[in-house]
Amino acid sequence: MRRCATASTPHAVGGWRARFVEHRIAGLGDMPRPGGPRTVTDGQVVELVARTPERTSKDATHWSTRSVAGETGLSQSTVSRIWRAFGLRPHRAETFELSTDPYLVDKVHDVVGLYLDPPERALVFCVDEKSRIQALDRAQPVLPMVPGVPQRMTAGYVPHGTTTLFAALEVATGKVIGSLHRRRRAEEFEKFLLRLGTEVPEGTDVHLVLDNYATHKTPSIKTWLVAHPRFHLHFTPAGSSWLNLVERWFAELTNKQIRRGVHKFVQALEADIRGWIATWSTDPKPYVWTEAADEILARLAGYLKRIPDSGHWLGRPRRDACGSAAYIR
Incomplete structure (x- = not known):
C-alpha cells in the first residue's frame, strides 16, 4: 500500500489497484520487468x-x-x-594523527566546553601563529587566465624572506586580531598578548585556546600572566590542531591570499595580509562548533576499535582511555 500512497498519477494508482485486485498482496511486489536477465549475482x-x-x-x-x-x-x-x-x-x-597527550580527555572537555558554553563576562579567542610565511616571486611572469585556459604560473619561484602572523580568532563573532613579526619567540608572543589586551575592554576576562608550543609556556610568559590575571590559557591536546578554530581561518587565508600570491618583498606580503584581515573583519563569519566532547571521544573509541593492536589504548584508566590518541580528523 505504500507504493499506492506515493504514486503521482491516477493512471499509476489505477494500475496498482488492478494488480491488487488480481493478485492480492503478492501483486504489490516487484513484477518481472522488461530487458535482459540480471547477469551479476548477489x-x-x-x-x-x-x-x-x-x-x-x-x-x-x-x-x-x-x-x-x-x-x-x-x-x-x-x-x-x-x-x-x-x-x-x-x-x-586520508591522513590522521594520533595524540600521545596523557590529558587528552580533560583537554578536549575543557576546550569544547569553552566553545559550547563560554563563561559570562568573558571573551574566548583561538590563538596561534602561522610561521615562516614566504614572500615568493615567480621565476617567470604569470600567464593570466583566458577563455578555455586557466591561469598558469611556473613551478619555480624566487624567495624574498619570511614573516610570521600571530592571530586571535574571536569565537563568538569571527573577528580576527592579527599582528605580524619577523620571528616567533616568547618576546613576540608577549607583544601580541599586550596588543590583544588593548582590544578587549577592561574588566572582561580573556580565555585563549592555543597549542603546546614552547613559546606559550616560557617563564617570562608565566610571569606576564601573573601580572595580568584576566588572561586564562587553555591548551589543546598535543597533536590536535584540529581543535583550534583559528586553524580553519588560516586555511582560508592560505587559499584566498597566500598560495597564489606574488610578492617581490616581505613588506608587500605583509601589506596584503593586513588588508585581507581588515576585509575579513568588516564582515566576520564565526565558525560554529557543534559536536560535544563526549561525542568526539566516543567516535575516537570507535576508530580505535578498527585499528589493529589498539586494545592497550582502550584498556587504560579513564583519564588515559583515549589519552594515547586524538580524534581522527
Whole structure:
C-alpha cells in the first residue's frame, strides 16, 4: 500500500489497484520487468565488496576498476557502480594523527566546553601563529587566465624572506586580531598578548585556546600572566590542531591570499595580509562548533576499535582511555 500512497498519477494508482485486485498482496511486489536477465549475482556483489577493503592488487597499493575487473570477470562499469553504491573509494586515502597527550580527555572537555558554553563576562579567542610565511616571486611572469585556459604560473619561484602572523580568532563573532613579526619567540608572543589586551575592554576576562608550543609556556610568559590575571590559557591536546578554530581561518587565508600570491618583498606580503584581515573583519563569519566532547571521544573509541593492536589504548584508566590518541580528523 505504500507504493499506492506515493504514486503521482491516477493512471499509476489505477494500475496498482488492478494488480491488487488480481493478485492480492503478492501483486504489490516487484513484477518481472522488461530487458535482459540480471547477469551479476548477489554473491558476486558480496565478494567484490569484501575483496576491495581486505585485499590489494598484485601490482599496486590499491585497487582500480581495471584491476578488479581483470580478477573478477566483471566489467569496469559494473565495478564502478558497485563501489559507488557501497561508498568504496580505493583511489582515495586520508591522513590522521594520533595524540600521545596523557590529558587528552580533560583537554578536549575543557576546550569544547569553552566553545559550547563560554563563561559570562568573558571573551574566548583561538590563538596561534602561522610561521615562516614566504614572500615568493615567480621565476617567470604569470600567464593570466583566458577563455578555455586557466591561469598558469611556473613551478619555480624566487624567495624574498619570511614573516610570521600571530592571530586571535574571536569565537563568538569571527573577528580576527592579527599582528605580524619577523620571528616567533616568547618576546613576540608577549607583544601580541599586550596588543590583544588593548582590544578587549577592561574588566572582561580573556580565555585563549592555543597549542603546546614552547613559546606559550616560557617563564617570562608565566610571569606576564601573573601580572595580568584576566588572561586564562587553555591548551589543546598535543597533536590536535584540529581543535583550534583559528586553524580553519588560516586555511582560508592560505587559499584566498597566500598560495597564489606574488610578492617581490616581505613588506608587500605583509601589506596584503593586513588588508585581507581588515576585509575579513568588516564582515566576520564565526565558525560554529557543534559536536560535544563526549561525542568526539566516543567516535575516537570507535576508530580505535578498527585499528589493529589498539586494545592497550582502550584498556587504560579513564583519564588515559583515549589519552594515547586524538580524534581522527
